[in-house]
Each structure stands twice: as C-alpha cells, then as structure tokens.
Amino acid sequence: MQKTDVGKFAINNLSFMLEYLKIPSVSAKNMGITEIVDWLTKTFKKLGADKVSKWRDQGGNPVVFAEFKGKMDKTILFYNHYDVQPVEPLNEWSTDPFKPEIKNGKIFARGVCDDKGELISRLTLIKYFNENGGLPLNLKFFVEGEEELGSPHVDKYVHAHSQELKSDACIWEGGGKDENDNFKITCGLKGIASFDLKVKTAGTDLHSSLASYADNAAWRLVESLNSLHGNNGEILVDGFYDDIEPLDDVTRKAIEKIQFNSKQVKAEFGLLRPFITKNPVFDLINGPTMTINGLSSGYEGKGLKTIVPKEALAKMDCRLLPNQDPKKIANLIQAQLIKNGFDDVRLSYNTGEEAFRTDLSNPFVQQNIESAKEIYGEDKISVVPNMPGGGPARQFVEDLKVPIVMVGINYAGSGPHAPNENIRLDDYSKGSEFLANLLVNYSKK
Numbered sequence: 001m002q003k004t005d006v007g008k009f010a011i012n013n014l015s016f017m018l019e020y021l022k023i024p025s026v027s028a029k030n031m032g033i034t035e036i037v038d039w040l041t042k043t044f045k046k047l048g049a050d051k052v053s054k055w056r057d058q059g060g061n062p063v064v065f066a067e068f069k070g071k072m073d074k075t076i077l078f079y080n081h082y083d084v085q086p087v088e089p090l091n092e093w094s095t096d097p098f099k100p101e102i103k104n105g106k107i108f109a110r111g112v113c114d115d116k117g118e119l120i121s122r123l124t125l126i127k128y129f130n131e132n133g134g135l136p137l138n139l140k141f142f143v144e145g146e147e148e149l150g151s152p153h154v155d156k157y158v159h160a161h162s163q164e165l166k167s168d169a170c171i172w173e174g175g176g177k178d179e180n181d182n183f184k185i186t187c188g189l190k191g192i193a194s195f196d197l198k199v200k201t202a203g204t205d206l207h208s209s210l211a212s213y214a215d216n217a218a219w220r221l222v223e224s225l226n227s228l229h230g231n232n233g234e235i236l237v238d239g240f241y242d243d244i245e246p247l248d249d250v251t252r253k254a255i256e257k258i259q260f261n262s263k264q265v266k267a268e269f270g271l272l273r274p275f276i277t278k279n280p281v282f283d284l285i286n287g288p289t290m291t292i293n294g295l296s297s298g299y300e301g302k303g304l305k306t307i308v309p310k311e312a313l314a315k316m317d318c319r320l321l322p323n324q325d326p327k328k329i330a331n332l333i334q335a336q337l338i339k340n341g342f343d344d345v346r347l348s349y350n351t352g353e354e355a356f357r358t359d360l361s362n363p364f365v366q367q368n369i370e371s372a373k374e375i376y377g378e379d380k381i382s383v384v385p386n387m388p389g390g391g392p393a394r395q396f397v398e399d400l401k402v403p404i405v406m407v408g409i410n411y412a413g414s415g416p417h418a419p420n421e422n423i424r425l426d427d428y429s430k431g432s433e434f435l436a437n438l439l440v441n442y443s444k445k
C-alpha cells in the first residue's frame, strides 16, 4: 500500500461524502432520519458488507450496524452517529448548511466535522481496500442516530447486541488536530451529571415592598449555589472527590506533555476574565467541574417589574472523572444542600454518563501512536488521556471490554455544533492515510 495513494483516493472520492452531507438528519427536529438510515444501509451493502442490520429493538432512532470480513481474523469496531445538530442561527452561515461547498481547501456543511466526514473517511477506506487487495482485517460499524440528543438508547443497544459487536478494539468519533496542529490520540472521555436545582419560597410573586419580611427565591438559590463553591473553584460537597482514582505516572506525564496556548484560547473565545486555574491543561483533563448552565427567576422581560420572585431555577452540570458515579454525585450535592440549611432547594436529576480511560500502555494505543508518527511525524503527535467532554462510550468498555481510541479528521477551527462547520481537505486526506496505516499495522501484530 502506498500511503499517499490513500490520501489521493479519499480526495478523488469526495462526491460520496457530499451526497451524505446533503441529507438533513437533525435528530432534535426528527428530520431526515429514515432517509439517512436508508442511505447508510444501501451504502454499506454497496461496499460489500457481509451483514447490514437496522436495529430498532431498544427504541429511539435506529442503529445501523454493518460488518465486513477482512483477511486477518481481528476486528475493529467504529462508533459514529448519523444525526447532526440543528443549523440555527442560519444567518451566521456563509453557505447553505445542507449544500456542501468546497472553498479555500475546506469543506463547509453541517455535520462535516461532527460526525459525517469521519464516517465517510472510514467508508472510503473500505472502497480503497476493495480495489487494492482487500480489507486487511474485519471491520464493524455501530452508527447511531441520537448522539446529539445525549444518546439515550445507546447503552441498551450495546448491551442487547454485545455478541454482534464483539471486537478487539474500538475507534470512536471526534478525533483530529489541536490548536497547535498536533494530531491527537485521545484515549477516554469525561463523565457528566446533569441536574436542575429549584427552590420555591411563596405561592405567588409578591410586591417587592414585602421583601422586608418575605424570603426571596432568587436570593435563596444564589446563596445555596454559593455554598457549594469555593473561592478557588473547588467544589464544597462532602465526598465529591472521594472516588477519584489517583493518576498513574504514564497518564500524568502524558498530561504534562500536552501543549496549551493560553493566549490563543483567550482570543478565540473572547474570554474577558483571567483563567480560574493556574493549570488549565491539567484541570481540563483531570479536574471535575460544577457549572451553572443557566439561571432563571422572577421578571426577565423589558423595563421593570418590582417583585419578589416566588421561585428560582438553576440548570447545572458536573463534568466527572473515571470512577465517579453521576447519580451518586447528584445525591451528594442534595445531601450537602440539606446540610448547609437549604433543604428547600430540590435537585432533580436529568441525565448522566460515566467517564472512562483506556490505559495508555495498552498495545492498541501504542499502535495508534506508532502509526500516527509514520504519517504526521514524531513531534506532531499529542497523546490525550481523555477528552474534556463526554460521550456514550462507557457501555462499550463495560460489555465489550475493548480499548477505545478517538482519532479522526477535524481541526481546532472545525466548529462542531456552530455555524460554518468545516474540515480541511488536507486533514481529510492525511487522516485517511493514518487510518489505512493503522489498519494495516494492527492486522499484522
């Protein structure tokens, strides 16, 4: 296999991707789901899959499963999703989100980075190997349609179909290059607990003159939130940090090696305040968080309305580390509120995902690193123990006992979920070369 041939092949077969990008598969609006599931099923069959199934038995949008037999009896499982985020605000797009356009060496379209381009780069490789001596090893695909809704059914599908999904290693979505154009090999995800805090202090909003004697739901909520949070960003909840496992040396060293450009990050997001930590990289990877996502109470319209609000609501999330249980964390927070004298501030749990990390010394991780060095160069690789964000990977680890690695084709300016989502053609072709190289290397060992 000529490595650069694979890159050229990917670029020459772009029409394949453009077709897929045109299908407006927005799960939040229940748009285009049947169409895209049919397209995928048809495409898997066309590529010569030994088995293609539409799983519907666990509810929600169907999961498309496909299996390809290769020359060696080793199997890699790919996780992808066919749904995309809504496109709004439409006026901030410089192209039509569902009419992909190529300009200045980039492809613009909704989903091209998250996560349609990645799936197509994987499918294009099958096409390449079909025309060049056959697939080096077995491949399986798990393509779900509710990732942008928080993957409410994935755990059930993985559990129910664990026999069919059985494989030796798994490649996740969401990979690519960082701000310094280093190719990331990410080996885990943070967990999350999402919940609401609500407090009610009266049966009705009151005239604000009564603030002399009547308690105020907004103050009450703000004070309760404040009691959970220290001056240096620490989370003041008994037991919150107890289950976190100490970092091993390899992981600690990997975190220390990650490059982080504070200036660039501050400029990119227009941050107006200093960082709340002295060590942003370390906390990004190995710091749990507690975040107010939104606050609402009382009158929020134009002009004025002098009232004491009867109720107040905070939308919250915590990003969690391996071994922290989202439901337990929520219970600890409720217990702390009661202990702090806020027994009327009620927590309701929305959803949660557990964190995980694949051991960095796992042979599959090492093979990713070696294969990437051959394509990108020794000093352009970044090994990241886990993403700062989450995803429904935990069940795959639990049921399939596979190492999971995230590698792909996006870059720091790809703008997933944002207007003008894009990928660079160069990353697409190099990413395809990398993946082909990995499959060949992995099939040999």
Ligand SMILES: [Zn+2]
Binding pocket: 081, 114, 115, 147, 173, 174
């Ligand atoms: Zn995604």
